[in-house]
Amino acid sequence: MSPSPAERAEALRRQIDEAGTAYHERDEQLIPDAEYDRLVRELEALERDHPELAVADSPTQRVGGKASSRFAEVRHAVPMLSLGNAFSDEEVQDFVRRISERLRRDALYFSAEPKLDGLAISLRYENGRFVQGATRGDGSTGEDVSANLRQIAVIPQELQGAGWPDVLEVRGEVYMARADFEAYNAQARLHDGKVLANPRNAAAGSLRQLDPKMSARRKLSFYAYGTGQVEDGDLPPTHSATLAQLRAWGFPVSELCQVVEGSAGLLAYYRDIGERRDGLAFDIDGVVYKLDDRAGQETMGFVSRAPRWAIAHKFPAQEQTTTVEAIEIQIGRTGAATPVARLNPVAVAGVIVSNATLHNADQIQRLDVRVGDTVIVRRAGDVIPEVVSVIAERRPAGTTPWQMPAQCPVCGSEIVREEGEAVWRCSGELSCPAQRKEAIAHFASRRAMDIDGLGGKYIETLVDAGIVRSVADLYRLTRDQLLHLKLVLDADTPEALAAQIGLHLPPEGSGDYLRAILQLDGSDAGWRAKALAMPTAFAWNTRKIATRWADNLIAAIDASRDTTLERLLFALGIENVGENTSKGLSTWFGDLELIRHLPWPLFKRVPDIGGEVARSLGHFF
Ligand code: 9MJ
Numbered sequence: 329m330s331p332s333p334a335e336r337a338e339a340l341r342r343q344i345d346e347a348g349t350a351y352h353e354r355d356e357q358l359i360p361d362a363e364y365d366r367l368v369r370e371l372e373a374l375e376r377d378h379p380e381l382a383v384a385d386s387p388t389q390r391v392g393g394k395a396s397s398r399f400a401e402v403r404h405a406v407p408m409l410s411l412g413n414a415f416s417d418e419e420v421q422d423f424v425r426r427i428s429e430r431l432r433r434d435a436l437y438f439s440a441e442p443k444l445d446g447l448a449i450s451l452r453y454e455n456g457r458f459v460q461g462a463t464r465g466d467g468s469t470g471e472d473v474s475a476n477l478r479q480i481a482v483i484p485q486e487l488q489g490a491g492w493p494d495v496l497e498v499r500g501e502v503y504m505a506r507a508d509f510e511a512y513n514a515q516a517r518l519h520d521g522k523v524l525a526n527p528r529n530a531a532a533g534s535l536r537q538l539d540p541k542m543s544a545r546r547k548l549s550f551y552a553y554g555t556g557q558v559e560d561g562d563l564p565p566t567h568s569a570t571l572a573q574l575r576a577w578g579f580p581v582s583e584l585c586q587v588v589e590g591s592a593g594l595l596a597y598y599r600d601i602g603e604r605r606d607g608l609a610f611d612i613d614g615v616v617y618k619l620d621d622r623a624g625q626e627t628m629g630f631v632s633r634a635p636r637w638a639i640a641h642k643f644p645a646q647e648q649t650t651t652v653e654a655i656e657i658q659i660g661r662t663g664a665a666t667p668v669a670r671l672n673p674v675a676v677a678g679v680i681v682s683n684a685t686l687h688n689a690d691q692i693q694r695l696d697v698r699v700g701d702t703v704i705v706r707r708a709g710d711v712i713p714e715v716v717s718v719i720a721e722r723r724p725a726g727t728t729p730w731q732m733p734a735q736c737p738v739c740g741s742e743i744v745r746e747e748g749e750a751v752w753r754c755s756g757e758l759s760c761p762a763q764r765k766e767a768i769a770h771f772a773s774r775r776a777m778d779i780d781g782l783g784g785k786y787i788e789t790l791v792d793a794g795i796v797r798s799v800a801d802l803y804r805l806t807r808d809q810l811l812h813l814k815l816v817l818d819a820d821t822p823e824a825l826a827a828q829i830g831l832h833l834p835p836e837g838s839g840d841y842l843r844a845i846l847q848l849d850g851s852d853a854g855w856r857a858k859a860l861a862m863p864t865a866f867a868w869n870t871r872k873i874a875t876r877w878a879d880n881l882i883a884a885i886d887a888s889r890d891t892t893l894e895r896l897l898f899a900l901g902i903e904n905v906g907e908n909t910s911k912g913l914s915t916w917f918g919d920l921e922l923i924r925h926l927p928w929p930l931f932k933r934v935p936d937i938g939g940e941v942a943r944s945l946g947h948f949f
Contacts, residue, residue, distance in 0.1 A: 333374055337381045340371040344387040357529065358719060360704050361613065362645030365413060388632075399471035399536075402462035405557040408450055408499065409467060410633055411616060411640040417595055423617070423639045424591040431624050439567045440597040441553055441585045443614040443640050446503030446531045449477065450556050453496045456487040463535065467633065473535050477502075480548045484578035492577055493561020500552035500579070504531045505609045508547040523694070525717055527611050549610070552579040566620045587620055598641050605643065614642035647706045647716065648681075650674040652699055655686065655730050657737050661766035662903050663753035665732065665743050667692055669703070669715050676707040684713040688750050689732045698727040738762040758798070765791050767901045771799045775907065776899035777888040781881040785817055799899075802885055810878035818874070893920060903944040912936055913945075924949045 331339065343359075344367050350356040351364075359367075368388060375382040382388075414420045428436060448464040461477035462470035477483055480502065487496075504512075504527040512530065513523040524530040534546040552574045555563060563570045568587045575581045588597050594617050601615050619625050619637035628637040654670040666685060673682040684705045686692050695718055697703060702722035707713040732752050736743055741756030754760050758767060768787050772779035779802070790796040795809065891899075897910035897920075905913075916934045917923050928946025931937050 333378050334381055337371060337374050337378070340367055340374070341387055343367055344371065348387060357525070357704075357717070358721065360645060360647035360649060362647060363649060365415075365642070399473060402450075402460065402465075402470050402472045404450060404462070404468055404470060406497065407467050408448060408464040408470065408556065409630065409635055410464075411638055412631075412634045413614075414639050414641045417591075420594055420598075420617070420639070420641055421591045424594070427619060427624070427628060427637065431627060433624075435589060436624075437566075437587055437589055437620040438594060439571065439585060439618045439620050440588050440594060441616045441618070442582055442601055442608070442612045443616045443642075444501040444503050444551055444582075445528045445611045445613045446501040447528075447535055449473070449500065449502050449535070449550075451477065451483065451498045451500075452557075453487060453492065453498065455494055456492055458483070458485045471536070476535050476537060480550055482580050483550050486578075488578040489576050491561070493558045493563070495557055495559035496561070497556030497558070498552050498574060498579060499554040499556050500550055502531050502535055502548055502550050503527060503610050504534075504546065505549055506611065507609065508549075512546055550580055551582050553581075553585075553616070563622075565622055567618050567622065567625075568620050594641070602643060612643075614640050616640050644677040646677050647704050648674045648676045649702055649704055649719065650681075652697060652701050652703055652715075655692070655697065655699055657733060657743075659736060659738055659754050659760060659762035659766075661763060661770050661901055663755070663757065663760065663763050665689075665736070665752045665754055667730070667732075669697065669705075671703075671705065674705065676705060676713065679707060681705055681707055681713045684715045686715055689745075689752055690750055692730050696729060698723070698730055700724045700727045736760055736762075761791055764797070768796065768799055768802070770901045771899045772802070773899075776895060777891060778895075779881070779884045779888050781877060781884055786813060789813060789817060803889070805882070805885065807878050807882050810881055811874050814874040814877050893918065896920065897923070900948070902948040904941045905944060909937060909941055 344364070347358045347364055347367075350358045371386070372388050375386065375388060414423060424436060428434065450462050450464070450470070451458060452460040452462075458478070459474075460472060461474045461483075462472055464470050478485070506527060509524065509527040509530055516523045524533065530546060531548055534548060552571070554567075555570060555574075564573055568585070571581045571585055584601065586597060588594055598615055601612070605612060617639055618635075619628065625635065625637040628635070630636060651672045652669045653672055656668050656670060658666045658668050660666060666687070667689065669684045669686055671682050671684060673680050675681075684703075686695075686697060695715065697715055697718055700723070702719045704716045704719065705713055706716045732743060734743060735741065736754035736756055739754065739756040739760035739762070741754050741760060743752050744755050745752045754763065756763065758764050765784075765787050768791065769782075769784055771777055772782045772787070774780075782802075787796070790805075790813065796802060796805070892914065894907075894911050894914035897905065897913055898907050912934050913923060913931075917926070923945075926949075928942050931942035931945050932939060
């Protein structure tokens, strides 16, 4: 039975409160922001449809968390509000239409700003001196974090220029730049291993450190985006001019702030910033639009917790929750064993994600990811999706910590870790089919031997069928072998394959049909080998395409015989030998035979080649 609206509202309030308290008071993230937003919206809709369910202490009526008791309380003379959210173009158009109707104006100008993902704070200046800084808290009462804010270099202690009001509260976001976050974690890994989950938690956590010295260890930044109390003095009549004034008084204001017209201008800004997002120095989770003129803002006023003249337009969530179905090992070219989480497929920012990297065994241990866990996965730009954290509250009973298997799942060789190294490796080297496939793919890649057309799936089959064991075997492939390979692999159903190789399939459902299909079962390398050897009568067009591919590939392999020493050395995939080292070796020695027979310590004579690279070369040859 589905819950009644009252029960559902109660459950939503509990979930939202739990997540909100953890987030605002313990800097802990129980669920991704997108899921939090979704729960709040569901509750809002429910309270709209059933006004009798709306209660005064509902999370829909509140802003942020309540002040925690460790710091002195600060009452905000002007409340610190939060922003309503828009998730679609239509919601942005509605926002603009509401203002247009209320103000009876067609041309509307907005200040469009990046929405930083940090911690909102208010800075109080009296007669040009910084006197107090506070967090937002519940919007009316926050925490006095002045001592920690004084550690932030970009926050002025004294205002520059002249003409500031006697009392001026400047509001903005404290955040940690991505580079500072990475640098902090790199240090933490070397020392106590206490790495921070993301830049937002890093910023929030350090502002709420009781010891300002701890706070100072983490490099925080600040952008101003508004004002609070203003007494005995005036600010310019528009938001954009106010930002310019704040900049002149010494506050950092984002260069990305821009004045645009109407919903078309807002949406164009949204797309532009969305495209630049991955390249920014800091995390943003959307953009903010604010009606530019203050008179219009005053007419629009507020609804319970947010101004009617501003809205946050969120980017599609880059994080989602899902469950871990399995943790498997992927073996790379140099044998590195990377654990990969197989996930219950989930859409993240418009792409279905079913695998996420766990980076290495240390990372798994740190996150304590287990099969069956509910996890937060993140996909940002072109990077491989990753598991960010585990939602401990949702762990089912009976799970066990994950352990690196002792043997390579592909070849059965021991998986080992060298002293002081983070990565575990399959010790099978080129006897491991996984490493062999990767080595061959690297050999054929564009910057190496540039053998165009030899994609991963062909290499996979050639290695599985035992036709190619080493890169040397590529040079023994015949046109007919490649032709058959292509025909077999490109057939995507048993029927198509059967037709291509001239096999008559018995009626579907009969035992003979099953036996015939089993012979064709793509999961068994054996059938491929069989099919490769089968004399056939092919559909003419398929054959023509396959023939052209095979001819081109044979030509590309042939052409690669005539390459440079530098490319060949790089193509061999010797550990620690990249393009630069290959170039150095090639210039220095000029001859493969010489390199092959050189006693390894002599490699150290080459500029930029150290002991480790020299040993790798010695080991390889
Ligand atoms: C952020 N987070 O970057 C506001 N914000 O304005 C910007 N937040 C805001 N503006 C009024 N750029 C309340 C919050």
